[in-house]
Amino acid sequence: MSSIAELTERVREFARERDWEQFHTPKNLAMALAGEVGELLAELQWLTPEESAAVMADPELGPRVRAEIGDVAIYLARLADVLGIDLVRAALDKLDDSARRYTVEAARGSASKIGGGHPPGA
Amino acid sequence: MSSIAELTERVREFARERDWEQFHTPKNLAMALAGEVGELLAELQWLTPEESAAVMADPELGPRVRAEIGDVAIYLARLADVLGIDLVRAALDKLDDSARRYTVEAARGSASKIGGGHPPGA
Amino acid sequence: MSSIAELTERVREFARERDWEQFHTPKNLAMALAGEVGELLAELQWLTPEESAAVMADPELGPRVRAEIGDVAIYLARLADVLGIDLVRAALDKLDDSARRYTVEAARGSASKIGGGHPPGA
Amino acid sequence: MSSIAELTERVREFARERDWEQFHTPKNLAMALAGEVGELLAELQWLTPEESAAVMADPELGPRVRAEIGDVAIYLARLADVLGIDLVRAALDKLDDSARRYTVEAARGSASKIGGGHPPGA
Numbered sequence: 333m334s335s336i337a338e339l340t341e342r343v344r345e346f347a348r349e350r351d352w353e354q355f356h357t358p359k360n361l362a363m364a365l366a367g368e369v370g371e372l373l374a375e376l377q378w379l380t381p382e383e384s385a386a387v388m389a390d391p392e393l394g395p396r397v398r399a400e401i402g403d404v405a406i407y408l409a410r411l412a413d414v415l416g417i418d419l420v421r422a423a424l425d426k427l428d429d430s431a432r433r434y435t436v437e438a439a440r441g442s443a444s445k446i447g448g449g450h451p452p453g454a
Numbered sequence: 455m456s457s458i459a460e461l462t463e464r465v466r467e468f469a470r471e472r473d474w475e476q477f478h479t480p481k482n483l484a485m486a487l488a489g490e491v492g493e494l495l496a497e498l499q500w501l502t503p504e505e506s507a508a509v510m511a512d513p514e515l516g517p518r519v520r521a522e523i524g525d526v527a528i529y530l531a532r533l534a535d536v537l538g539i540d541l542v543r544a545a546l547d548k549l550d551d552s553a554r555r556y557t558v559e560a561a562r563g564s565a566s567k568i569g570g571g572h573p574p575g576a
Numbered sequence: 577m578s579s580i581a582e583l584t585e586r587v588r589e590f591a592r593e594r595d596w597e598q599f600h601t602p603k604n605l606a607m608a609l610a611g612e613v614g615e616l617l618a619e620l621q622w623l624t625p626e627e628s629a630a631v632m633a634d635p636e637l638g639p640r641v642r643a644e645i646g647d648v649a650i651y652l653a654r655l656a657d658v659l660g661i662d663l664v665r666a667a668l669d670k671l672d673d674s675a676r677r678y679t680v681e682a683a684r685g686s687a688s689k690i691g692g693g694h695p696p697g698a
Numbered sequence: 699m700s701s702i703a704e705l706t707e708r709v710r711e712f713a714r715e716r717d718w719e720q721f722h723t724p725k726n727l728a729m730a731l732a733g734e735v736g737e738l739l740a741e742l743q744w745l746t747p748e749e750s751a752a753v754m755a756d757p758e759l760g761p762r763v764r765a766e767i768g769d770v771a772i773y774l775a776r777l778a779d780v781l782g783i784d785l786v787r788a789a790l791d792k793l794d795d796s797a798r799r800y801t802v803e804a805a806r807g808s809a810s811k812i813g814g815g816h817p818p819g820a
Contacts, residue, residue, distance in 0.1 A: 359506035370736015402548030426524030492614015646792030670768030
């Protein structure tokens with residue numbers, strides 16, 4: 333698995349070479365990130381959850397989903413970079429918070445019904 | 455900088471312990487990712503681009519932005535994991551594509567006016 | 577059914593009274609719109625499509641979904657207003673475009689398989 | 699100004715003719731709505747707030763922004779319709795709620811600094 337540090341450096345260089353740093357404010361990059369997530373949603377929106385689980389085996393949709401995931405990662409890495417945030421460290425810290433708020437005991441099955449309270453995510 | 459592989463493994467374990475794997479289809483995780491990006495946008499929406507560039511120095515907003523960035527990274531890593539995608543590899547491949555489509559020569563200044571064509575991103 | 581013109585006027589007044597017009601640029605309002613859509617997604621993200629179809633019958637989730645839909649409509653009406661766009665007219669025009677691009681004959685069943693091409697939306 | 703009731707009826711007919719009702723669950727439509735909002739953000743993401751305020755005067759960008767706004771309205775009207783929600787009524791109710799939470803007195807200038815508390819929206 334390649335490193336997020338390498339990606340961050342590559343995206344930074346990509347922006348610098350093209351003189352695009354002037355556009356890369358956190359506000360603009362957050363919008364770009366949301367735009368790419370929107371494209372990702374568009375690939376999955378009409379699929380059933382089961383179909384979405386098999387999407388990478390589809391010769392047409394699979395590569396498109398992979399490319400959208402790549403775009404999202406690019407903008408997220410860039411946004412973290414301009415904010416001076418260690419992306420993985422921020423995620424691990426948040427996961428520690430979530431582990432305290434959603435203990436294993438309380439969380440099991442907590443989303444098994446509609447309106448069942450907290451989302452089953454980190 | 456911590457590794458994305460470590461984050462991926464930690465999130466996987468987090469979901470398994472809570473019996474939440476059943477909810478983590480690509481479709482659902484893409485929605486959760488979009489929801490977290492929405493929370494990130496909400497933190498930045500009323501700031502000027504200049505204010506957004508200084509947001510991490512704000513004692514109240516800075517930690518909130520960092521936490522939202524963390525949440526986005528968590529769901530993105532989880533989504534890539536359930537899809538069997540190497541997140542950083544997908545991003546680097548996409549960056550190579552973008553480098554071919556937006557050459558340094560053509561790209562310089564391309565977004566300097568409204569409607570100036572392709573977005574100055576990867 | 578109440579009118580969009582009434583809503584538009586009410587939101588305009590709401591912003592004016594609070595001296596918030598200065599923040600309501602199209603860029604900021606588009607971010608706010610996306611933030612509210614993110615909250616809507618968060619309410620539906622762990623539901624199956626079938627559960628989502630029954631969501632309004634849930635005494636806890638139903639009112640929350642209705643409130644999020646309301647928030648989205650507020651920002652969309654406000655955004656159209658500051659842009660000088662007749663919201664419903666823009667939608668009807670787009671629907672006419674879509675009717676030409678996706679004829680009834682070609683469209684029937686077009687989304688019945690993964691990767692089946694154009695999304696079954698307007 | 700055209701009516702939201704007319705739009706709702708037109709979109710309903712559009713979906714029925716194409717046999718797309720099967721795909722129009724609230725979950726799927728919320729994703730489609732978010733996808734269209736993502737396209738709208740993409741049109742505005744590199745503009746300054748001031749440029750965004752002038753976007754409709756741009757002969758290239760203006761029509762694109764109008765079309766995206768139309769797409770967002772289409773999916774929002776459709777989503778409200780399948781949920782059985784009166785869209786404008788839900789928005790007006792939410793605005794009443796917001797008026798109670800953010801009184802005119804307290805709200806004036808509340809977003810005038812970074813981290814200045816509640817967002818200056820409805």
